[in-house]
Amino acid sequence: MQLPRLAAALALAVTTGAAAGALDAPEALPEGEGREETFYACTACHGFGLVAQQGMTRALWDETLTLMVERNNMQPLEEKERVLVLDYLTQAFPPRRRGRPSPFLK
Amino acid sequence: MSKSKRERGLFELYQDDPERADALVFGRRTKIGRRGFVKGAGLATMGAVVGGAIPFSANMPAGLIPQALAQQAPAAGKAPAKPKTLEMQGKAGLIVLEERPLNCETPAHLLDDDVTPTANMYIRNNGIPPEPTADPDKWQITIDGEVNTPLKLTLGELKKRFANVTLKLQLECGGNGRSFFVPEARGNQWGHGAAGQPEWTGVRLRDVLNAAGLKPNAVYTAHYGADQHLSGDPKRTPLSRGVRLVKAMEQHSLIVFAMNGKPLHIMHGFPVRLVVPGWSGSASQKWLTRIWIRDKEHDGPGMTGTSYRLTNVPMVPGAKHDPKNMQILEAMPMRSLITNVADGTELPAGTRDLALRGHAWAGEKKIAAMHVSIDYGQTWTSAEVAPPVNKYAWQNWRVNLRLPSHGYFELWSRATDNAGHMQPHVAPNWNPSGYGGNPFHRVAVLVKA
Numbered sequence: 004m005q006l007p008r009l010a011a012a013l014a015l016a017v018t019t020g021a022a023a024g025a026l027d028a029p030e031a032l033p034e035g036e037g038r039e040e041t042f043y044a045c046t047a048c049h050g051f052g053l054v055a056q057q058g059m060t061r062a063l064w065d066e067t068l069t070l071m072v073e074r075n076n077m078q079p080l081e082e083k084e085r086v087l088v089l090d091y092l093t094q095a096f097p098p099r100r101r102g103r104p105s106p107f108l109k
Numbered sequence: 110m111s112k113s114k115r116e117r118g119l120f121e122l123y124q125d126d127p128e129r130a131d132a133l134v135f136g137r138r139t140k141i142g143r144r145g146f147v148k149g150a151g152l153a154t155m156g157a158v159v160g161g162a163i164p165f166s167a168n169m170p171a172g173l174i175p176q177a178l179a180q181q182a183p184a185a186g187k188a189p190a191k192p193k194t195l196e197m198q199g200k201a202g203l204i205v206l207e208e209r210p211l212n213c214e215t216p217a218h219l220l221d222d223d224v225t226p227t228a229n230m231y232i233r234n235n236g237i238p239p240e241p242t243a244d245p246d247k248w249q250i251t252i253d254g255e256v257n258t259p260l261k262l263t264l265g266e267l268k269k270r271f272a273n274v275t276l277k278l279q280l281e282c283g284g285n286g287r288s289f290f291v292p293e294a295r296g297n298q299w300g301h302g303a304a305g306q307p308e309w310t311g312v313r314l315r316d317v318l319n320a321a322g323l324k325p326n327a328v329y330t331a332h333y334g335a336d337q338h339l340s341g342d343p344k345r346t347p348l349s350r351g352v353r354l355v356k357a358m359e360q361h362s363l364i365v366f367a368m369n370g371k372p373l374h375i376m377h378g379f380p381v382r383l384v385v386p387g388w389s390g391s392a393s394q395k396w397l398t399r400i401w402i403r404d405k406e407h408d409g410p411g412m413t414g415t416s417y418r419l420t421n422v423p424m425v426p427g428a429k430h431d432p433k434n435m436q437i438l439e440a441m442p443m444r445s446l447i448t449n450v451a452d453g454t455e456l457p458a459g460t461r462d463l464a465l466r467g468h469a470w471a472g473e474k475k476i477a478a479m480h481v482s483i484d485y486g487q488t489w490t491s492a493e494v495a496p497p498v499n500k501y502a503w504q505n506w507r508v509n510l511r512l513p514s515h516g517y518f519e520l521w522s523r524a525t526d527n528a529g530h531m532q533p534h535v536a537p538n539w540n541p542s543g544y545g546g547n548p549f550h551r552v553a554v555l556v557k558a
Binding site: 047048049050052053056057058059060062063066067070074075076077098099100101102105107108 | 205206207208209210290291292293295296297298338339340342345410414416425426427428429535541
């Protein structure tokens with residue numbers, strides 16, 4: 004059926020681009036294991052607002068961490084800590100904007 | 110329950126499952142009447158939340174969050190987002206997305222002028238800007254690589270040696286509109302406001318490249334600036350992008366030293382920058398120190414991976430990209446802005462006539478038509494569109510609208526380019542770093558009863 008599909012495609016959450024709080028300490032972030040490690044790993048170079056604006060799947064956060072090391076000179080994390088940070092990012096900053104559910108994403 | 114608390118809760122509900130949220134909160138059964146509300150309580154409730162009646166509720170797509178609520182949306186994690194306005198000498202009204210590096214966008218209603226005041230121009234940084242130089246005319250620029258005579262020019266020499274030109278050129282961040290992608294794409298979550306059109310003064314890039322003499326194998330430029338890498342490592346370059354030589358040689362590509370008749374603001378590249386109009390803003394290097402002419406596509410930071418690249422095969426939104434499908438973003442897509450009515454404006458009781466205006470642009474193309482809708486796209490009114498003052502200037506449009514009643518309206522603007530393509534309803538062609546997000550501009554207004 005074409006029409007319901009179209010309707011679903013239109014059913015999108017819209018947000019503004021505005022986002023910046025005082026995310027200047029681990030306590031300002033959502034609770035969770037790995038919060039401190041994540042805060043300090045990211046803010047060595049940039050503000051945490053850049054992270055908190057985003058919401059991604061584990062695979063995309065994983066790719067982001069690799070990108071930060073390869074392209075942006077991030078100090079590589081030890082494997083255990085990397086998993087901890089990745090777990091935290093995945094849990095605290097998942098994709099939040101929803102449109103129609105994708106039949107192709109698990 | 111306080112008003113703000115209620116709106117936030119509502120937004121979260123919509124994020125989780127928009128159709129269920131419709132049913133739960135407003136009694137709007139999207140499976141029964143695809144678009145419509147179940148008449149009665151649901152509609153009244155939604156009206157109460159947005160603060161007025163919704164005349165075109167029957168046309169409001171299911172699960173669509175009214176723009177008035179979207180404004181309240183927390184864009185960041187579970188941490189409440191509070192838009193913060195930049196406080197900086199020479200800048201005004203900008204919304205801070207991130208402070209380190211500093212990235213700020215302009216609310217669309219501050220882009221109403223034909224020429225964007227320097228104070229209102231958006232700020233995009235990849236690294237840490239240099240300290241303002243005390244002696245701008247001694248600033249050095251190197252032109253080297255595939256040229257017959259490498260040049261080392263001071264800015265003072267550059268200004269004297271080459272013809273000075275002044276042009277109104279629209280400039281836009283490559284990631285403008287990223288916040289409209291679903292799910293989120295990587296990077297700063299820009300709305301529509303990472304764009305503006307100052308009047309730039311400089312010299313033509315091609316005059317300078319011709320003075321150096323291009324070798325036959327010259328095909329690409331590589332731009333370098335004096336900003337520092339965020340990690341503090343002096344050997345690292347925060348951003349170095351380039352363009353195909355044909356674009357660099359186009360007569361509107363400039364090496365610029367003045368903005369709106371004054372030396373550049375430090376956040377816009379003082380004392381000298383590139384302006385390569387119509388293409389992603391990142392090609393317009395700030396604090397310019399070097400242009401390296403290359404015999405192949407440039408591969409500096411910002412040229413590879415998913416940076417400033419689109420997928421040339423449509424991909425599943427949110428999935429893993431295929432590196433071989435990633436293609437460099439060059440010309441920007443079209444976009445339109447409503448600039449004389451701010452999002453969230455309350456109009457006095459009795460307001461029925463509404464004169465709207467704004468700008469639209471289309472990268473390497475032209476805007477051929479502009480349409481505005483007050484009923485969620487059910488009907489469109491054609492607007493008058495002026496030609497650009499020169500190539501790569503934005504085009505002004507205006508239209509007189511008639512509102513049928515008081516209540517809540519969304520004004521939607523839609524551009525059509527000279528190839529017949531229209532702005533889409535949603536951000537199209539999802540890609541990992543979120544380029545090309547150019548849906549309609551939506552402005553919510555409330556006409557008092």
